[in-house]
Amino acid sequence: xxxxxxxxxxxxxxxxxxxxxxxxxxxxxxxxxxxxxxxxxxxxxxxxxxxxxxxxxxxxxxxxxxxxxxxxxxxxxxxxxxxxxxxxxxxxxxxxxxxxxxxxxxxxxxxxxxxxxxxxxxxxxxxxxxxxxxxxxxxxxxxxxxxxxxxxxxxxxxxxxxxxxxxxxxxxxxxxxxxxxxxxxxxxxxxxxxxxxxxxxxxxxxxxxxxxxxxxxxxxxxxxxxxxxxxxxxxxxxxxxxxxxxxxxxxxxxxxxxxxxxxxxxxxxxxxxxxxxxxxxxxxxxxxxxxxxxxxxxxxxxxxxxxxxxxxxxxxxxxxxxxxxxxxxxxxxxxxxxxxxxxxxxxxxxxxxxxxxxxxxxxxxxxxxxxxxxxxxxxxxxxxxxxxxx
Ligand SMILES: Cc1ncc(COP(=O)(O)O)c(C=O)c1O
Numbered sequence: 001x002x003x004x005x006x007x008x009x010x011x012x013x014x015x016x017x018x019x020x021x022x023x024x025x026x027x028x029x030x031x032x033x034x035x036x037x038x039x040x041x042x043x044x045x046x047x048x049x050x051x052x053x054x055x056x057x058x059x060x061x062x063x064x065x066x067x068x069x070x071x072x073x074x075x076x077x078x079x080x081x082x083x084x085x086x087x088x089x090x091x092x093x094x095x096x097x098x099x100x101x102x103x104x105x106x107x108x109x110x111x112x113x114x115x116x117x118x119x120x121x122x123x124x125x126x127x128x129x130x131x132x133x134x135x136x137x138x139x140x141x142x143x144x145x146x147x148x149x150x151x152x153x154x155x156x157x158x159x160x161x162x163x164x165x166x167x168x169x170x171x172x173x174x175x176x177x178x179x180x181x182x183x184x185x186x187x188x189x190x191x192x193x194x195x196x197x198x199x200x201x202x203x204x205x206x207x208x209x210x211x212x213x214x215x216x217x218x219x220x221x222x223x224x225x226x227x228x229x230x231x232x233x234x235x236x237x238x239x240x241x242x243x244x245x246x247x248x249x250x251x252x253x254x255x256x257x258x259x260x261x262x263x264x265x266x267x268x269x270x271x272x273x274x275x276x277x278x279x280x281x282x283x284x285x286x287x288x289x290x291x292x293x294x295x296x297x298x299x300x301x302x303x304x305x306x307x308x309x310x311x312x313x314x315x316x317x318x319x320x321x322x323x324x325x326x327x328x329x330x331x332x333x334x335x336x337x338x339x340x341x342x343x344x345x346x347x348x349x350x351x352x353x354x355x356x357x358x359x360x361x362x363x364x365x366x367x368x369x370x371x372x373x374x375x376x377x378x379x380x381x382x383x384x385x386x387x388x389x390x
Contacts, residue, residue, distance in 0.1 A: 001020070001021075001022050001034055001035075004022055005020060019346075019347070019350060021033050021039075021350060022034040023039075025053075025054070026041070026049070026052075026053025026054050027052075027053055027054055028052040028053060028054075028369070028371060029041055029042075029052060029053075029368060029369050029371065029372050029373070029376050030053065031053065031355060037353065038353060039350070039353045039354060039355050040353060040354050040355065040368075040376060040379060040380045040383065041053065041355045041368070041369070042354060042355060042356050042366045042367065042368040042372075042380050043355045043356055043357050043365065043366075043367055043368075044251075044367050044368060044369050045255060046224070046250065046357075046367070047192070047224050047225075047229060047250050047251060047332060047367040048250045048251055048254065048255050049251075049254055049255050049369060050227060050228060050229065050251035050254060050293070050297075050302075050369055050370045050371075051254050051293055051296040051297065051300075051302070051369065051370065051371055052369045052371045053369075055254055055292075055293075055296065057292045057295065057296055058253075058254050058289050058292045058293060058296070060292075061288045061289055061291065061292035062256070062285055062288060062289050062292075064288070065080065065284050065285045065288035065289075066285055068284075069284050070283070070284065070285055071280075071283055071284070071285075072284070073279065074277065074278065074279075074281070074282060078282075078283075078284045078287075079284070080284045080285075080287035080288045080291060081099060081282040081283075081284065081287045083287070083291055084097075084099075084282075084287040084290050084291050084294075085097040085099075087291065087294050088248075088260060088262060088294075089262070091233040091234070091294070092233065092234050092246060092262050093237075093242055094242075094243075094245075094246060094262040094263060094264055095262075095263065095264050095265040095268060096262070096263055096264075096265060096268035097260050097261065097262050098113075098260070098261045098263075098268075098271070098276060098281070099258065099259065099260055099278070099281040099282030099287070100249075100258075100259030100260065100261060100278055100281045101257050101258065101259050101278060101280050101281055102138075102249050102257055102258075102259045103137075103138055103221075103223035103224075103247065103249035103250060103259055104137070104138025104139055104140045104143045104259075105138075105140070105259050105278065105281070106223065106247035106248065106249050106259030106260055106261045107137045107138050107142075107143045107146065107186075107221060107223070107247050107261075108138075108140055108142055108143060109247075109259075109261035109276055110184075110186070110219050110221075110245050110246075110247050110261045110263075111129055111142050111143070111146065111184075111186075112275070112276055113245060113261065113263060113267065113268070113270060113271055113276075114127075114129060114183040114184035114217050114219060114245065115127045115162075115183055116270040116271060116275060117183065117217060117267050117270035118182075118183030118184070118217075120270050121215070121270075122180075122183075122215065125180065125181050126180065126181055126182070126183050127162050127181065127183055128162045128163070128164065128179075128181045128182045128183060129146055129162060129163050129164075129182075129183065129184050129185075129186050129219075130163075130164050130165070130166060130174065130177045130178055130182055130184070130185050130186070131146045131147070131148055131163065131164075131165050131185070131186040131187065132148050132165060132166060132167070132168040132187055132188075132191070133148035133149075133165045133166065133167050133168060134148050134149065134168060134191050134194035134195070134197065135147055135148040135149075135165070135168075135186075135187070135188055135191055135194060135221075136149065136188070136191070136192065136193030136194060137186065137221055137223075139152075141156065141159055141160055142159075142160050142163075144156060144159060145159035145160050145161075145162075145163040146163050146186055148165035148194075149193075149194075162181075164177055168191065168197070168199060168203075169199065169200065169203050171203065171206050171207075171210070174207065174210065175210060178210065178211075178214050178216055182214070182216050183216065183217060184216060184217040184218070184219050184245070185207060185210075185211055185216060185217070185218055185219065186219045186221060187199065187204070187207065187218075187219070187220060187221065188220070188221045188222075188223075188224070188225060189204060189220060189222070189225055189230075189235040189236055189239060189329075190224070190225045190230070190235065190328060190329055190332055192223075192224035192225060192332065192359075192365075193224070193359065195334060195359050195360040195363050196327055196328045196332060196333060196334035196359055196363065196365055197327060197334075198327060198328060198329050201239040201240055201241075204236070204239055204240075204241055205239070205240050205241050208241040208242075208243075211244075217243075217244045217245055217267060218241075218243045218244050218245070219243060219244070219245040219246065219247070220234075220235070220236050220243040220245075220246045220247070221246075221247050222234050222235050222236070222246050222247060222248050223247055223248060223249045223250055223259075224250060224332065225329070225332055226246075226248045226250075226251070226252075227248060227250070227251040227252050227293070227297070228251065228297050228302055228303055228306055228330075228370050229251060229306065229330055229331055229332050229367070229370070230306070230310075230329040230330035230331075230332060231303050231304075231306040231307035231310060231329070231330040231331075232303065232330075233297075233303070234246060234248075235329070244263060244264050244267050245261065245262065245263045245264075245267055246261075246262045246263075247259065247260065247261050247262070248260045248262065251293070252290045252293060253286045253287075253289040253290040253293060254289060254292075254293050256285070256286045256289045256290075257280075257286065258281075258286045258287075258289075258290055259281065296371075297370065300371070302370040302371060303370075305370060305371065305372075306330045306331050306370045307330060308374075309331060309368070309370075309372050309373075309374065309377055310329070310330040310331045310333070312374060312377050312378075313331065313333060313366060313368070313377050313380075313381070314326050314328075314333060316377065316378065316381040317333065317335045317366070317381060317384070320335070320381065320384060320385045320388060321385070321388065321389075322337055322338050322388040322389075323335045323336065323337060323338070323388070324336050324337065324338045328366075331366070331367060331368055331370060331372070332365075332366075332367050333365070333366045333367075334359055334360070334363040334364060334365050334366070335363065335364045335366065335384070336362055336363050337362050337363065337364065337388075339362065340361035340362040341361075341362075342358035342359075342360060342361055342362055342363055342364050343358045343361070345358070345364055345384075345387050345388055346358045346364060346387075348386075348387035348388075348390045349364075349383060349384055349387040351387070351390075352383040352384075352386050352387050352390075353383060354380055354383040354384060354387065356384070364384075366380075368380065
């Protein structure tokens with residue numbers, strides 16, 4: 001292991017502080033390290049491996065597609081891309097899809113679509129995107145400009161213009177910020193990287209009304225909270241509103257890189273041939289994987305399992321000594337600690353065979369697979385409680 005760590009330090013750009021463990025295999029809710037130790041994975045690669053590690057259905061779909069056809073470019077038609085767009089339209093209630101490569105590039109597509117729509121609908125001065133403080137929308141320059149975390153932005157100034165942020169939950173601030181130049185409001189229903197902070201349904205519905213009144217698009221960044229993680233296909237479902245545009249990524253292909261920007265027919269029509277493009281987006285292999293993910297969620301009733309196991313995980317975490325609050329929805333939860341010691345607790349949890357992460361200095365994020373069992377939830381909370389005691 002130390003050899004690998006030394007080589008990483010020598011050959012990779014040092015953008016991550018990694019924890020000293022080398023994972024070599026995965027199986028359902030479990031990760032296995034180079035020494036054969038097993039860990040319960042309650043992070044799933046940051047809310048990605050939602051139908052479990054080495055999922056046989058996904059593996060088969062990918063292998064079958066790899067053996068038939070890997071890539072053609074977007075200059076031609078391929079079946080998995082169209083089938084996936086149809087399925088996403090069906091489960092989202094939105095109409096059309098642009099496939100990207102990850103969360104950031106899905107959000108870039110949404111921002112460009114909003115600018116295109118704004119220009120066409122309300123003139124060339126309508127391009128601004130209003131987002132929230134403590135949000136996270138990606139690390140490309142435009143998505144970083146939309147991300148309401150000044151500490152992540154500072155080293156990369158100047159960022160592209162046309163982005164402003166207001167405090168979450170503050171409707172007056174949002175009303176004041178949305179003006180003639182505003183094309184879209186961009187929000188997460190749960191601020192994942194911001195600490196797993198859910199926004200109230202009342203607030204979100206009021207944002208929807210404001211966007212309607214001002215003729216501004218509402219974009220939901222569902223990159224982290226979507227594809228079943230809150231017990232709904234998309235996180236706004238069950239919160240009493242629908243966005244005009246939504247983005248998805250992370251869990252959509254269970255670990256293969258994919259992004260999707262979804263929109264209503266009316267908004268999507270602002271994009272014309274040549275307006276936006278990608279070499280890899282919508283490729284047959286990732287789309288075959290994503291179709292298998294959606295089949296797994298539907299056929300194994302994983303939305304229901306997510307709600308049930310989410311309730312169980314929340315209740316058990318609430319009773320752990322040292323936890324002052326549990327927040328989030330479904331299986332995207334954070335245990336808020338009585339003191340800012342999340343990093344040490346996460347190290348100790350790893351030693352106990354539990355993978356979680358410190359999303360804030362005082363908050364530990366839990367995002368287990370949607371396939372997680374009741375026994376695994378119990379075992380994870382026991383390990384977490386032990387980590388807090390140690
Ligand atoms: C809400 C949200 N949007 C966008 C992103 C960026 O996604 P990616 O890392 O795939 O570019 C993330 C990643 O954590 C996210 O949580």
